Amino acid sequence: MSTELAPGIKKLYTARHLFTAAGVTAAYLLLSWWLIGFKPEQVWLALFFNSFYFISPITRKFILGFSIFIVFWIIFDYMKAFPNYRYNDVHIGDLYHAEQSLFGVNNNGTLLTPNEYWLQHSNTFLDILTGIFYLCWVPVPLAFATYLFFRNREGFLQFSLTFLLVNLLGFVIYYVYPAAPPWYVQEHGFEFIANTPGNTGGLAKFDLFFGSGIFRSLYSKSSNVFAAMPSLHASYPLIVLYYGIKYRLKWFNLLFATIMIGIWFAAIYNSHHYVLDVLAGITCALLGITLFQWLIKKEGAVKKFLEKFAAAIK
Numbered sequence: 001m002s003t004e005l006a007p008g009i010k011k012l013y014t015a016r017h018l019f020t021a022a023g024v025t026a027a028y029l030l031l032s033w034w035l036i037g038f039k040p041e042q043v044w045l046a047l048f049f050n051s052f053y054f055i056s057p058i059t060r061k062f063i064l065g066f067s068i069f070i071v072f073w074i075i076f077d078y079m080k081a082f083p084n085y086r087y088n089d090v091h092i093g094d095l096y097h098a099e100q101s102l103f104g105v106n107n108n109g110t111l112l113t114p115n116e117y118w119l120q121h122s123n124t125f126l127d128i129l130t131g132i133f134y135l136c137w138v139p140v141p142l143a144f145a146t147y148l149f150f151r152n153r154e155g156f157l158q159f160s161l162t163f164l165l166v167n168l169l170g171f172v173i174y175y176v177y178p179a180a181p182p183w184y185v186q187e188h189g190f191e192f193i194a195n196t197p198g199n200t201g202g203l204a205k206f207d208l209f210f211g212s213g214i215f216r217s218l219y220s221k222s223s224n225v226f227a228a229m230p231s232l233h234a235s236y237p238l239i240v241l242y243y244g245i246k247y248r249l250k251w252f253n254l255l256f257a258t259i260m261i262g263i264w265f266a267a268i269y270n271s272h273h274y275v276l277d278v279l280a281g282i283t284c285a286l287l288g289i290t291l292f293q294w295l296i297k298k299e300g301a302v303k304k305f306l307e308k309f310a311a312a313i314k
Helices: 001-011 015-036 040-055 057-080 092-103 114-120 124-134 139-151 154-178 184-186 201-210 214-219 233-248 252-269 276-300 300-314
Strands: 105-107 110-112
Touching: 001 015, 001 040, 001 057, 015 040, 015 057, 040 057, 057 139, 057 300, 092 114, 092 184, 092 276, 105 114, 114 184, 114 252, 124 201, 124 252, 139 154, 139 233, 139 252, 154 233, 154 276, 154 300, 184 201, 201 214, 201 276, 233 252, 233 276, 252 276, 276 300
Parallel strands: none
Antiparallel strands: 105 110
16 A cells, blocks of 8 residues: 555655745745735645645645635735725715615614614524624535535536636625725714724624624724625625535535525624625626636636646546
8 A cells, every 4th residue: 555655645745846835835925925914824824735735645636626715815815905995985875875775674763774773673592693694604615615625526616716706706896886884884974984994793792692702803804894895795605505506415505595594684684784785795696606607618718727627636
């Protein structure tokens, strides 16, 4: 057995692989330091990538496949260097009034947005339930991607690249249409305040109940609070459900659908997004899915890229 494994293990440490990994790592750390300053997470990400790249042949294939998600994270992180409010006016009052007009709830003669209604009618059960749902927006897509990696490499690539494409579409909209979340209006009114730090909104109640700082820690690292439209939180579970249905995951799709609806409601209940933001996120996901499937069928270059990428991680 050792005789068979030795050649494969030896190939992990060729000069080309060592220089490639070192070059990519150095470029990432230097660019990150230049754009957004040094952060310990950058070193941890570099160590994570290099560890998986050199541990074994299967972990190398795994990290190469998941580099799609790493690219997404790096782009999202680098957005801190280019706040979208520098390039276009932030929509605060107009978005609030559009939400109020289209989805307003009459509460004792006062027209409230759905966020304001739930702010006045919150309860501990929903605080906990929506917090649990909102914690799913990253782990569920990553767990689903991991499952596909080991069961269906072609499906893994399609899901991962669709995920990246939907995010890129969302990022473009962030810059075209900077938008404040509902909690911002609750905290600051309609006045624009640059460099506003992230806020947990209604999720602070989840942290308080469990005596944790989970959401406080997450939102303290927000790239830009004026990126509420579209809600990519609403996009991700829809992408998961689409590919769950496509690859016939049966009863798992019921779980995915439940999480999807739960995240949509949680986004509104906890004042992180308007209904309009959620609808925009759903539209963004549908557009990304449709565009990617069209590219696979119509563009030979995309199909060839997928075939080469699939060969590299098989």
